[in-house]
Amino acid sequence: MPGRPDGLGGHVIGLMANGLGESKLFLDAVYEELTREEEALAVVRVLKSSVSVAPEPVD
Numbered sequence: 001m002p003g004r005p006d007g008l009g010g011h012v013i014g015l016m017a018n019g020l021g022e023s024k025l026f027l028d029a030v031y032e033e034l035t036r037e038e039e040a041l042a043v044v045r046v047l048k049s050s051v052s053v054a055p056e057p058v059d
Helices: 023-037
Strands: 012-017 042-047
């Protein structure tokens, strides 16, 4: 396995909300917290089509 990076700067993280409750708002808050430390952090936001299905391959 690759080693753990020293920081998140320059990396992309994926945030997948399942659409249940306030999951999208929660993950937006997680992203805001992460970017307080690392400004050069990109995010890919995905909202699943249903809470009861696995993510689509495109996700």
